[in-house]
Amino acid sequence: MMQSDNFPASWPFESFLNPAIDLSYAGLNMGFHFDQSSEIPSISHFSTVFPCDDQFQDPLEGIDGIEDLYNCLEYESEGSFGSIIPLSSQSQEFGSPSASVRSSEGSTDTASIPSSLTLPGEAVDIDNQFSVFHLLKAYGEAIEKNQSELAEVILRCVGEKASPVGEAWERVAFGLCQGVERCRSDYLIQESSKNFEAAFRVFYQMFPYWRFAHFASNSAILEAMPNDVDMLHIVDFDIAEGIQWPPVIEAMAWKHKSMRLTSIHWGEEDIGRTPWRFEDTMRHLCDHARSFGVNLRVEEMGIHDLVNELKTKKRGxxxxxxxxxxxxxxxxxxxxKIVNEFLNVAKDYVSRNKGIVTFGDGDACEKLKDCSGFGAFFDGQLMHYQAVLESMESCFPKHLLQARMAMECLFVGPNICGQAWLQQWKEMNETRSFDAGTAIKGLRVSSERLLEAKEIVRERDNLYEVAIGGDSVNELALEWRGSTVVRVSSWRN
Structure with a gap:
């Protein structure tokens, strides 16, 4: 974990798990704007404040930019956002772009805003949304037909209409055009990364994606765990900051059982990918376990070392x-590719021994694996990330635009990449995809787990829903306006 003078020495798990806690020590400062006079954006104060609709009585009116973002979480935890933020009315059919183009709802000082950034308001024409939408479609079709020169020309046209502060389609386009818009995108990523920890804390609290996935996986593990075992051994594909595991540690304390946590190290795949350091994560988790009297062992190993250990593991x-x-x-x-490698190793072991496999999927690959061609796969990815960006926008006050930009750059933007999608499509057709088949059986979602999952999104706007799916009714899905944004499946033996 990346350390900062702005954070306490201990790891405050409660700051993630309880949105109402005071987090004023961790300010998210995105003070910048794009300078019209230079191709390279200069660092200065982003002075423009995006006003809320005058017809709403905004309890966040006194908040001054991003410095006070954490104070917003106290309002959000009381359900206030749902009453003060107007929701968009975008159609969910891919055949039409967002219908949520808004007119100007207040007096905004536009003199300091460069014309290179398109801000949503009365100057935005609905035709721009249609053109962005159709250009994106054409780009996917050009890639599918291997028309690289045409795809490049289309992408440059998309880049002229893309905006990190526009409507959902414009923000999806901005993610796809980072090569074209390299000046702006690099600067946004660089500035956002300076606030990574603060941004992560806010993201984890404000949006249900990660918390839903962690809850669904943890609850399946605890529900399936036999009462007569002495130790729970969790093999984690990507431990990162370890925020998923404190609730399980506390459950082991209540059950008077020990715990072993193995994190998989993926070699070059891990280099430069995350600011979290395994040594720090291990220390914080062990400290947390010690405070609850739990005997916890945390370790890191490669996937091949894990396979060798599992082969020599004594049965019985x-x-x-x-x-x-x-x-x-x-x-x-x-x-x-490595996701499927991990899941297939897990399936192979659990098919021969007692255990469980949980898979939280926050992208669209699994539901798109049966697409007839890359064009359909590309369209499905666009739909998925349009839904994610729309759902984020619905939770955010408009005058905290910079904070939303930071979180989109850090946690959503890296997944919106045409070349990465093409690589995923090739891998799906060239490598062994994960399929539980009959080797292991799905763990049916219980009514208790369903009700608890619904509690996670209960105070959100009513466009979030929890659904059950999977051939074995073994899948919990978080949906936003009918589009699945996160799904968690579990299998056991």
Whole structure:
């Protein structure tokens, strides 16, 4: 974990799990604007404040920019955002662009805003949304037909209409055009990265994606764990900052059981991918376990070392019970190839021994694996990330635009990449995809888990829903306006 003077020495898990806690020590400062006079944006104060609709009585009116973002979480935890933020009315059919183009709702000082950035308001024509939408479609079709020169020309046209502060389609376009818009995109990523920890804390609290995935996986593990085992052994695909595991540690304290947590190290795949340091994550988790009286062992090993250990593991006995956990998408930028490798190792072990496999999927690959061609796959990816960006916008006050930009740059933007999608499509057709088949059976979602999952999104706007799916009714899905944004599946033996 990346350390900062702005954070306390201990790891405040409660700051993630309880949105109402005071987090004023961790300010998210995105003070910048794009200078018209230079191709390279200069650092200065982003002075423009985006006003809320005058017809709403805004309890956040006194907030001054991003410095006070954490104070907003107290309002959000009381459900206030749902009453003060007007929701967009975008159609969910891919055949039409966003219908949520808004007219100007207040007096905004536009003199300091360069014309190179298109701000949503009365100057935005609905035709721009249609043109962005159709250009994106044409770009995907050109790639499918290997018309690289045409695809490049189309992408440059898209880049002229893309905007990190526009409507959802314009922001999806901006993510796809980072090569064309390199000046702006590099600067946004650089500035956002300076606030990574603060941005992550806000993202985790304000949006249900990660918390839903973590809850669904944890609850499946605890529900399936036999009562007579002495130790829970979790093999985690990507431990990152370790925020998923404190609730499980506390559950082990209540059950008077020990715990072993193995994080998979993926070699070159891990280099430069995350600011979290395994040593810091391990220390914080062990400290947390110690405070609850839990005997916890945390370790890191390569996937091949894990396979060798599992092969030599003695059968019989009930001391240890294995749970394989994988969370993909949602900003972690992992290759689907290694995701499938991990899941297939897990399936192979659980098919011969007692255990469980949980898979939290925050991108669209799994539901798009049966697409007839790359064009359909590309369209499905566009739809998925349009829904994610729309759902983020619905939760955010308009005058905290900079904070939303930072979180989109860090946790959503890296997944919106045409070349990465093309690589995913090739991998899906060239490598062995994960398929549980009949080797392991799905763990049916219980009514208790469904009700608890609904509680996670209960105070959000009513456009979030929780659904059950999967051939074995073993999948919990978080949906926004009918589009699945996160799905968690579980299998056991």
């Amino acid at each position: 006995g009930n001391r240890g019970w294995l749970a394989f956990n994988c969370t993909a998408g949602m900003g972690n930028g992992r290759s689907r």
